[in-house]
Amino acid sequence: DVKVTQSSRYLVKRTGEKVFLECVQDMDHENMFWYRQDPGLGLRLIYFSYDVKMKEKGDIPEGYSVSREKKERFSLILESASTNQTSMYLCASSLLGRSGSSYNEQFFGPGTRLTVL
Amino acid sequence: QKEVEQNSGPLSVPEGAIASLNCTYSDRGSQSFFWYRQYSGKSPELIMSIYSNGDKEDGRFTAQLNKASQYVSLLIRDSQPSDSATYLCAVIAGKTSYDKVIFGPGTSLSVIP
Numbered sequence: 001d002v003k004v005t006q007s008s009r010y011l012v013k014r015t016g017e018k019v020f021l022e023c024v025q026d027m028d029h030e031n032m033f034w035y036r037q038d039p040g041l042g043l044r045l046i047y048f049s050y051d052v053k054m055k056e057k058g059d060i061p062e063g064y065s066v067s068r069e070k071k072e073r074f075s076l077i078l079e080s081a082s083t084n085q086t087s088m089y090l091c092a093s094s095l096l097g098r099s100g101s102s103y104n105e106q107f108f109g110p111g112t113r114l115t116v117l
Numbered sequence: 118q119k120e121v122e123q124n125s126g127p128l129s130v131p132e133g134a135i136a137s138l139n140c141t142y143s144d145r146g147s148q149s150f151f152w153y154r155q156y157s158g159k160s161p162e163l164i165m166s167i168y169s170n171g172d173k174e175d176g177r178f179t180a181q182l183n184k185a186s187q188y189v190s191l192l193i194r195d196s197q198p199s200d201s202a203t204y205l206c207a208v209i210a211g212k213t214s215y216d217k218v219i220f221g222p223g224t225s226l227s228v229i230p
């Protein structure tokens with residue numbers, strides 16, 4: 001089974017702190033994704049990566065950065081946390097393959113509920 | 118703007134009934150379609166994927182795809198209280214491996230014992 005793990009289930013930080021959220025997958029997936037999920041707004045893509053050291057902006061990258069130094073690990077960084085970044089953060093991974101194939105099925109980690117005070 | 122739309126619900130069905138969840142999408146070039154189940158406080162879990170027109174069955178779940186009408190549906194037969202969750206429709210709106218998955222807002226399903 002695909003396993004995606006995230007470093008913390010719950011995290012409380014103060015405004016202005018630098019926050020690191022880590023995600024690790026064990027199935028040799030090329031693609032990795034960071035989403036945030038908020039009530040009424042659904043899942044929104046922050047960043048994704050389809051290879052080591054590669055990254056692409058999603059729909060809401062402002063205030064975030066990412067790092068992918070190893071294939072299995074994808075980190076989300078909040079440079080200076082703000083209260084509007086309080087949210088559920090979800091990491092996902094998938095194989096890289098042609099559209100219309102099962103390669104693009106995404107598997108999610110358990111999520112990190114971040115509260116910024 | 119590429120969009121995926123779902124009725125937000127809540128959809129309530131009695132135990133043992135068929136639950137029907139619908140999803141429409143705007144990009145005609147979409148090739149990949151997924152249904153995720155998300156329990157409250159948990160992360161989404163992939164339950165079905167479908168790539169060609171027609172029906173695909175897996176246990177009590179059937180996904181239906183109609184590309185001409187740009188809709189995809191999920192039927193849950195013999196609904197159980199444990200099926201109570203939010204169901205997310207997701208679409209890859211493009212033909213390349215690098216196209217992003219677009220998620221719908223989700224439909225909340227409640228199965229009444």
